[in-house]
Amino acid sequence: MRRRERAGIGFWRALSREPRRLVAMGLWSVLEAAPAFLIGHAVARAIEDGFARAEPVTGLAWLAALGVAWLVAAVAARQVVLCVAAVAEPFRDDLLAHVVEGTLRQADGRDSAAVARATLQVELARDAFAAVVTTVRGFAFTVVSVVLGLVTLAPQALALVLPPFAAGLALFLASLPALARRQRAFLLADERLADAMTGVAGGLRDIEACGLQDRTYERLDRQVGDQAAAARALARVTAARTAALAVGGWLPVMLVLAGTPWLLDGGLGPGVIVGTLAYVAQSLAPALGGLVQGLSVSGVRLAATLRRIAASAPPAPRARPSLRPASSDVRLSSVTFAYGPHSAPVLDGLDLVIPEGDHLAVVGPSGAGKSTLAALVSGMLRPAEGEVLVGGVPADRIDPDARVLIPQEAYVFRGTLAENLAYPQTPADLKERLDEAVAAVGVRELVDALGGYEALLDPAALSAGQRQLVALVRAYLAPARLVILDEATCHLDPAAEARAEAAFARRGGTLIVVAHRLTSALRARRILLMDGTRVTVGTHDELAKVSPLYADLAGHWHPEPVS
Structure with missing residues (x-):
């Protein structure tokens, strides 16, 4: 437990170590998420104030404003990447110090291969950490931008959009721990099967000479079955991920389309309804898809890597109290x-x-x-x-x-x-x-x-x-x-x-x-x-x-x- 806590402490310490970096990341993220807020308004105004009134210049002006927002977002995205890198490097340094210290202590300072393996794991953890921070940050800012956009454009549509989106998000988050466990179980089963197959391939002559074919077949058959069972269990959890995307990303589109008569009766114009669909289809659904994909891959990889690092590092020896010498002789x-x-x-x-x-x-x-x-x-x-x-x-x-x-x-x-x-x-x-x-x-x-x-x-x-x-x-x-x-x-x-x-x-x-x-x-x-x-x-x-x-x-x- 303490090993996992130490890895977790490194995660949160890296996020909170430099508040100025987080503030800068937040400010650039606001600019990066500007198109997510503007897209619905731009589409709605372009239709209702421009093209629907035979004023194409006005419509094109709104679309041009959206294009400028995308250019600003591209510049902001570059700055966000730099901010994330500045946050990820301290995390890497803390984790590297922890694993190298443990590896050297375990190997008595002479196992360079162990240090190399630990360093590779740290690099994997750093990359996964950066991906998780980028994904979660982008999702949060996009969702806030879409909600603000809907509040200011079509508040009636929130009742059609937010409940299924929240349900899909909750379904995915509930399946995430099981996904991590079953992903790890599948990887371990796959590694065991590969090791067993390698061992059998190298000992075929001895197996034949000793008449161990049936016993070897039974052992490999069990391991193949274990690997297949782990794959099926992982597939079942992955299906929950697909269901979460369907509920949270595309059910709101269907509800907005089905509720169009109600929205029109409520005073919303066709352009506003199209703008609402743009919010859902172009911002909200991709944000949820990015979160699901990012946490399913990078999040699970980060958790598995940190768990492996913590398991491979030996516990720190009990510290002896330092003594202050009376002199410097x-x-x-x-x-x-x-x-x-x-x-x-x-x-x-x-x-x-x-x-x-x-x-x-x-x-x-x-x-x-x-x-x-x-x-x-x-x-x-x-x-x-x-x-x-x-x-x-x-x-x-x-x-x-x-x-x-x-x-x-x-x-x-x-x-x-x-x-x-x-x-x-x-x-x-x-x-x-x-x-x-x-x-x-x-x-x-x-x-x-x-x-x-x-x-x-x-x-x-x-x-x-x-x-x-x-x-x-x-x-x-x-x-x-x-x-x-x-x-x-x-x-x-x-x-x-x-x-x-x-x-x-x-x-x-x-x-x-x-x-x-x-x-x-x-x-x-x-x-x-x-x-x-x-x-x-x-x-x-x-x-x-x-x-x-x-x-x-x-x-x-x-x-x-x-x-």
């Missing part, structure tokens, strides 16, 4: 870590102390375990043996506010620049510190180039270096006293990298830099050299004397000329 005691039970250890019995306020650079060849060390210190990984303590607290249990890790590929999300810089805090909370952080890290030129703090960011439009600058300011503003930069400046030029690292050194707290350039090591107080499972700690001069590897690394480094 780091201590690794006999830490061993490998990425698999049969893999060679990346770290083997590592002992390391990083005092509070230290500035440590981590260097070494590719694959030496530098990023693994960063993940262990940040608590993203847990050691197989030994312990990693931050301020006396296990690293995987410290309060997230106590440490910040910036990886090589920096994360930037769709939103304003200020929201990206301040995340997870709000820009208003950091208003006074925002300029200070931007100046310290050296991002003022980027802020101005993007158009200021309120500029909307498109992550795909930013370079890798620009994304790193945004993430560095975000880390600078964080309350964490332990900062880990895992090649977080690798896409910056040497001058920008030096300025950013100097800013973090002045910021205070404990700074660990996984170095991309040896210049990062020269700026640090101490250097940790990693070479396989061997580690050496010292200053630049000390390591150059005692470590051939470090001397070799230093020999290939040429300092940039000082201007």
Whole structure:
């Protein structure tokens, strides 16, 4: 139940997250539904005030007005699509975060195929969500427009139109849960039959050799029967959908035609009756048909996909309380870590102390375990043996506010620049510190180039270096006293990298830099050299004397000329 609730929460959260988007969608929907309101009036006036009086110009003018309304509706429909996409993307992001988190937890982070399957399901859910929002929204605005049109054109006709329409709508909505259940039952029966047929096709020789033909035939015959029964049950519910369309969409047309003498006696002209029929046949019936088709396909698909996602994601483990460390010192005691039970250890019995306020650079060849060390210190990984303590607290249990890790590929999300810089805090909370952080890290030129703090960011439009600058300011503003930069400046030029690292050194707290350039090591107080499972700690001069590897690394480094 909780899994389904979480998926449902994502649905409603996506709709209510940005009220401005919903307001914009509503305003554009009013314009899109304008022809649904105008069509009856335009047809009625064109007949009665134009063609019936031998004034074709007046009639054509009314029809031209209806044509202009259709053009405006086409423009509005495009804007509605954009609004729906803006609402659907947060839904996709929330759902993707939920399923990837669950899949990675279930697969221990190593099953990429499971992640791919989960991602595909999310894409299906996103598309179905957008279709459902579009369909329900269009139906609601069209129905309101038609009702208003009938009230202002032929209120007597409401008694002939609304009761059967409401009955057809109620019939369809009542059949929708059964349709979803039977659609799912049919899909499952079809999948089971396909699996069984595949298995039999691959084992025909063994079946023949063991004399299992009759038993296999009986088993397949039962599954074919189950699939056929599921198909018949689905067809019966689908028939209710057809009946709903007949009652709600076309019975009102018949009642208006049958009630024409009564309407004429009530003072309505022939043009008004034709306009009423236009409302029903051209707006109301298609709207109901669109709703029935949309919810029957996209709605059922959305419900089935969300149910499958919820069923495939394991329950979240019981959260352990986060602890606030007393300081930002780091201590690794006999830490061993490998990425698999049969893999060679990346770290083997590592002992390391990083005092509070230290500035440590981590260097070494590719694959030496530098990023693994960063993940262990940040608590993203847990050691197989030994312990990693931050301020006396296990690293995987410290309060997230106590440490910040910036990886090589920096994360930037769709939103304003200020929201990206301040995340997870709000820009208003950091208003006074925002300029200070931007100046310290050296991002003022980027802020101005993007158009200021309120500029909307498109992550795909930013370079890798620009994304790193945004993430560095975000880390600078964080309350964490332990900062880990895992090649977080690798896409910056040497001058920008030096300025950013100097800013973090002045910021205070404990700074660990996984170095991309040896210049990062020269700026640090101490250097940790990693070479396989061997580690050496010292200053630049000390390591150059005692470590051939470090001397070799230093020999290939040429300092940039000082201007």
